[in-house]
Amino acid sequence: MIPFRTSAHAANSSPSVALEKGAYRMRAPYPRPPTKLLFSRSPVRNRRVDTLSTSQNLAMLVLLLALACLSCFGMAYYLFSTRWDARALSQQPSANQPHRQVVNIDFREQNSILPDPHERFLAYLPHSGFHNQRIALENALVLARLLNRTLLVPPVWLGNKPLRYLNFNALSQALALSDKDGLFHCSQIPSHIPSPMECTGYFDYTHISWDWLVDLSETKKVQHLRQRWNMTDAWITEHLRISEVDIWMIKDTSPYHYRILDTVTDTSPLSHKFLETLYLPDLATSTKRLIHFGTLFGSSRLRLKNSTNVAIRASIRQSMTFSNVILIDASYSIAKSMGHLYIGGHLRLGDGDFQRNGRDNARMLWWKLMHNVLHYTQEETADIERVVLNLSKTWDPPPLPIDETQNFTRPRLWKSQTQRLACRGTLHTRRDLRPLNIPLFISTDVDRPEHNPLLLRFYRTFPCVFHLSDFPKAMASLRELQNANDGVMLNDFLLPFLDAMVVAHAWMVVGTEKSTFSRFVEDVLWRMYHGMEIIQRG
Known part of the structure; x- marks a missing residue:
């Protein structure tokens, strides 16, 4: 067999051949001469061109990033401002939903x-x-x-x-x-x-x-x-x-x-x-x-x-009397349901000093109804209070304010009184207690007044006590009202006005001491509704 021979140049350039000789050597390939450019340029000029090109690329990159940021902010704002557009589908009234009157x-x-x-x-x-x-x-x-x-x-x-x-x-x-x-x-x-x-x-x-x-x-x-x-x-x-x-x-x-x-x-x-x-x-x-x-x-x-x-x-x-047609119609409907001949009490108990002084305010209003409106004597009123509250002895009467409506001629309440609504309690049969059968409308700012212990004296005295909640049909029109400006439903905010208008339609009305709301009802609303000159204070 003829031995295979390689040249020294091939052995030096081939790693496999070098390994066979017991050594591992790799050599870099021989350098080639640089390719000549078509147009020769100086090294300094090339560096200037590279720097200019880099600056242009950076400027382009910054511009693209700025445009991308603006696009993102614009899209985010658009999504934010239109994110609730699905309401057109979700808020359309169904057959069992009340129609909103905007x-x-x-x-x-x-x-x-x-x-x-x-x-x-x-x-x-x-x-x-x-x-x-x-x-x-x-x-x-x-x-x-x-x-x-x-x-x-x-x-x-x-x-x-x-x-x-x-x-x-x-x-x-x-x-x-x-x-x-x-x-x-x-x-x-x-x-x-x-x-x-x-x-x-x-x-x-x-x-x-x-x-x-x-x-x-x-x-x-x-x-x-x-x-x-x-x-x-x-x-x-x-x-x-x-x-x-x-x-x-x-x-x-x-x-x-x-x-x-x-x-x-x-x-x-x-x-x-x-x-x-x-x-x-x-x-x-x-x-x-x-x-x-x-x-x-x-x-x-x-x-x-x-x-x-x-x-x-x-x-x-x-001119400050309520003139809204919706409120006027609702209040007249409720007054008509009670037969128009009823008495009213505007009782503030809900917050602040009125809540802290609730017991005294409720007693004062009850006394004004009994003594100033129905003309029971102080002795008779104190005796009825003792029986109603199951007291062991009569209490001293509260310091009643001067009745500023003395000049108003009152009709006889117990004559030809027509009941149009079912009363909560049993009507009085004693002759001296029959005036207490007149309907009493109590306007108050407490929730569920029929369960409030401060109003217990009224329910035990007057069998026909009514509140605004007893007339849901008349209040239905208010539940549909929605403010066109901000979309807020108006019912809860208008109920105190309707309450005041109903109590002001009463034959006689008494209010809570130191309440500007009660003063407005007594001095302005009630007098305007009954063709009387208003009372000015100040």
Whole structure:
């Protein structure tokens, strides 16, 4: 066999051959000469070109990343703003769901009109419950009328947790933040989807226009009003063209900081609760385009002595009676069901001092019904109280207030009384107790009043006690009302108004001491419904 031979060059270049020789060596291939470029360039120029190309690529990459970020944010915003569009399918009323009546409570038409540059305005900051807001509006309307200024009218805040009083700066900021702009999607979330954090408390309150609730048409004939739904300072600058230097801010630091008198010669008692006094003649000399008050609530805040001014306030206060057709129809239906000849009690027990003093308030109202309305003597009333409550001895009567309706001629209750509803208890047969068979409508702010022990004395005395909950058919129209502005259902917020209207239709009505709501029922609603002149306080 002829041996196989390799050349030295092949052995050096082949790893397999080298292994056969007992050594492992690998050699790099021989370098090749560099390929010549078609166009020769200097090394420095090449480096400049590479740097420029890299910068262009980085710039392009940054631009693409920026566009991608903007696209992502845009898509996220679109998804956020349209995320509840499925409500059209999930919220359509079915056959067994009540139809919702969406009502327009927003009257902002004139806000798009720029005011005359010489027009002067008056503004204030509303707070607290409805009737404190009502009193503040009455005072503001009177001040604007007497100062010949256009009143900026804020909406009514209706809710379970109203804004409490704060000093001027804090209240102004709180009102500015209470607007629901940017949150209207909260009312569109289907019930099977959890509400996002920003919607917490969204349904606890709503805003409605005063024009939807009361009739201000006569007031508008003699003075200018302008709706103010935005409580920010920016709104004043943008919509009224008023700069900060042209505003007189009357800033309060306590709820009873300022009172206003219409005559400088008024010698009012020095024991009043206000810290400072302002006079209408001084306010009238102001050349500022806007006088901005803080709180204006309080019946005694505006002290009027001039007879013309007193008459103006009377006409304004009369316009505060509820004029909403839905509420009027429902209240009349309930009153008709009780035969119209019934007595009423407006009993506040639900919160604050009224809850703490509930036992005394309930007893006082019961005594006023027995003694002031039905004319039982104090001895007879005390004896009936002893029997009703199973007392071992009679209690001393409470300090009854002076009856301010003595001049009202009362009919004989026990004559030809027609019962149209079934009573809770058994009718009295004793002649001296027959007046107690008259229907009694109790308007109250406690849940399930028939189970409240403070009302037990009423059920044991009057066999025919009724509450608003006894008339579900008449209240059906309220359950369908929905605010077109924010989508909030209005039923729970309107029930106290309906309750007050029904009790004000009563033959006689008594209220809770120190309650502005009860005062409104007794002084305004009840008297207007019975063709009497209202009582003015302050």
